[in-house]
Amino acid sequence: MRPNDPRLEALHRHAEGIDSAEDVALLEQAVLNDAEFRAFMIEYLHIDSALPEYVGEAAESLRPEREPVRTTRRWFIPATAAAALIITASLWFMRPEADIEVEVLRVADSSLRVGQRVKMQTLALDHGEAQVRLPSDVKLTLSGAGEVRFIDPMHARVTRGKVTVDVGERGKGFVLDTPQTRVVDLGTQFGVEARGDGLTDVMVIEGKIELHDDQRVTPLEQGEALRVDAQRGQQRIVNITGGALPSDWSTGAPPKECSIASVADNFEPVEDYHFYRILPRGLAPGAASYVNRTQVWGPADGKAFPSALMNADLVQTFRGARKRQAYEMQLILTRPCTLYVLMPKSERTPDWLARDFTLTGDEVTLRNGDVGSRIQMPCEVWQRVVTEPGVITLGAAPRKSQGVPLTMYGVAAKPLP
Amino acid sequence: MNPMSAPSASAQHDSFLRLYTEHEPALRGFVRSLVSSREDAREVMQELAVALWRKFESLADPAQFRAWAFGMARMQVLAWRRDQARDRHFFGEEAMTIIAEQAERMSTQLDAQREALEDCVAKLPADQRSLVSRAYAPGVRIDDLAAQLGRSAMAVYKTLHRIRIALVECTRATLAKEGLS
Structure with a gap:
């Protein structure tokens, strides 16, 4: 069907209830004489009737979902571009840490105090938990023993441990480097664990992220998780154990008392x-x-x-x-x-x-x-x-x-x- | 009906609710294709739900619920049209019958399209998803929405039209890929 088909214009006014007598006459002729248009009109109006079901979900406009298929979800990069990306990535990874001022939002079993504003280059814990807000409004939670180094308000590096990130409205584009991959946030909450065995786990709680390495970009969406190994191999993580808070997540087994x-x-x-x-x-x-x-x-x-x-x-x-x-x-x-x-x-x-x-x-x-x-x-x-x-x-x-x-x-x- | 074998009112209500919930999206789409605005479709659907429940006892075989409900929906649309003001524009009965028959023939395909719609909506750019969400929220007037967006109502109507066309094309492509078209 041609985009400038006048019957389409009439159909859109019909769908909105602002059609004229001429529109109705034009559509009626099309309905009686053109089976292809008739089928299109029925599909169009069915979709119109179904769209209110998406009001709740579409309102959360940064929460898309699609069926992932590995062969199409990765965006392989041509060799020349890959070479440039390797150089750029190397420069990124070589960037030095910097002092940034963070606000302590939540602590458990740590020497930090809630409400404290402190300049730091590195957030490191032996145990417990700390949640800090960066100047970019990004909230970052380090749970258990681990270390996060700050490069700037929109860029951090986790060297070990479990980190949960909520980027909020202003933090879209936040970058978290891990030993095995780079996570670029597209407006979301996600979790990363840089494990002692050289593997990095990444899971998306809400929204969408991208995993970048020197060969490819892998998009991940809400409810998806991947384990990345030292050779950049990726494997689905099938089980996550959850808890009351978004940061209460683990790729380990549930507690013994769980059935x-x-x-x-x-x-x-x-x-x-x-x-x-x-x-x-x-x-x-x-x-x-x-x-x-x-x-x-x-x-x-x-x-x-x-x-x-x-x-x-x-x-x-x-x-x-x-x-x-x-x-x-x-x-x-x-x-x-x-x-x-x-x-x-x-x-x-x-x-x-x-x-x-x-x-x-x-x-x-x-x-x-x-x-x-x-x-x-x-x-x-x-x-x-x-x-x-x-x-x-x-x-x-x-x-x-x-x-x-x-x-x-x-x-x-x-x-x- | 033998009273000994008659289902209790509660079981009948349960059975109706189950069937109606399952087929309501298809019925809503069917009614929508026979009337000229979403508001009209809402009114007809309200009347239809009551009519279906009142006549539910006469449905001998629950497996025939869908066909029976589609027939009831056609009658409901005709009755509703008769009650409308004479200056409303409607298709003639021949055109309406042709649409109804074709929509019934396409019902399996339309069910599959509604399924595919979920992924197609997710694929829309964020600004278009946001517009759909706001425009299709209950009670929203497009001219109010347009004023909030700093655009003309016609510009918003046309954007929604382009989105609906894109969604028809996306759902068709999805069905073709799955071999369902």
């Missing part, structure tokens, strides 16, 4: 970079349901949140998983427990669910953004009593009768009394 030790799926190693976040005792109204979306779990309309689910160990899944028809999730359970699946209501109960689980009669809902917002999807609570520790396999998300996937389900577990 769920780890989660795996059947995505190829290079097919997807999303992680599953395990939140020990984390299920409650308002708990995030996905690592890459803003939906939260809430009670059914007019009902209390099911008491059986309160404080259950929660697995936050990711939305893209629902699209895979042959999807499988494997959970390693550490103890006898009740395993719950929070399944979007649908006409067709997945076979694996009907076979292995029973309906509890409880309901929860997925809500958009916070627990007081409108219900986006009612979900049924299914359960399975697992009497022995071991591996449990779950299947694909439900599909509508036309084969289109519904929303991804949630998973929780509670130890048996």
Whole structure:
């Protein structure tokens, strides 16, 4: 269809409810005589009807999400440009540290004091935690033993330890160098751990970052995580253990008392970079349901949140998983427990669910953004009593009768009394 | 119906809610293709939800809910049109019937397009996502939004039009890539 087709102009006025009698006559002729235009108009108006669903998410305009495919997500750089980048990168890495004034926002078990403004070149801890605000408004949290060196208000270098960065509005473009990669922030919160074994872990809590090395740029989005080795090799990190604060993250195993030790799926190693976040005792109204979306779990309309689910160990899944028809999730359970699946209501109960689980009669809902917002999807609570520790396999998300996937389900577990 | 086998009111409500929630986006899109503004579509959908619930008992097979609801939606749009002022511009009944039939034939494709829309919206430049978010928020008037943005209302309308066209093209390309078109 030509962009200057007058029928398109008429269609846009029709869609906005500002059409004239001439517009309607022109469109009516097109509807009666041109099947191609008719199909386009139907698709256009369907999209118009669906866009209000994205108001909540699009409002957070720096939170895009897309299905990552490794072969297309890396932007390989031509040889000459790569050579220039190596030189530039070398110069960057050689830049000396500088004193910058930071404000101490939060400390735990450290000699720093909250509210203190101090000029420093290096933030180093043997233990505890410190959060500082740089003059660029970037908030940087060092958790546990580690060291961060400052180069300027928009550039720092972590030599060892775990750092969580919230760049805020003004800090877009903040650069954090690590021993294995350079992280360029595009407006977000992210975590980096420069490990003692020479590996660097990078995970995105919110928004979007880029990993730069001398060969390529790898974009990472909310809910994705990668481990980078000394040879710049990249590997998906499948499990993150979370906590109450954004800086409470770890690529290590959950605490012993957690019923769920780890989660795996059947995505190829290079097919997807999303992680599953395990939140020990984390299920409650308002708990995030996905690592890459803003939906939260809430009670059914007019009902209390099911008491059986309160404080259950929660697995936050990711939305893209629902699209895979042959999807499988494997959970390693550490103890006898009740395993719950929070399944979007649908006409067709997945076979694996009907076979292995029973309906509890409880309901929860997925809500958009916070627990007081409108219900986006009612979900049924299914359960399975697992009497022995071991591996449990779950299947694909439900599909509508036309084969289109519904929303991804949630998973929780509670130890048996 | 044998009272012994009749589902309880609560089970029936539950069954209706489940089916309506699942098919509401498709119904909303279907209604939207038959009326000339989002506000009109909202009004029809409100009436339709009530009408579907009232007649739900007459639906013998829940598997037929979608086809049944689409038929009800067509009747609801016709009834709504009759109630509107005579100076409103509508397609004639022949055109409306052709649109309705084609939209029903395309319903599987349209479901898949709505799925693909999520990723396509995410791919929009940040300023366009922000505009979509603001323009499609409940109760927003485009002329108010345009004044806030320091632009004319027509300029905002045209930008939204270009975004919708881009989203149609993006969702078509996604379906073609997945072999669903």
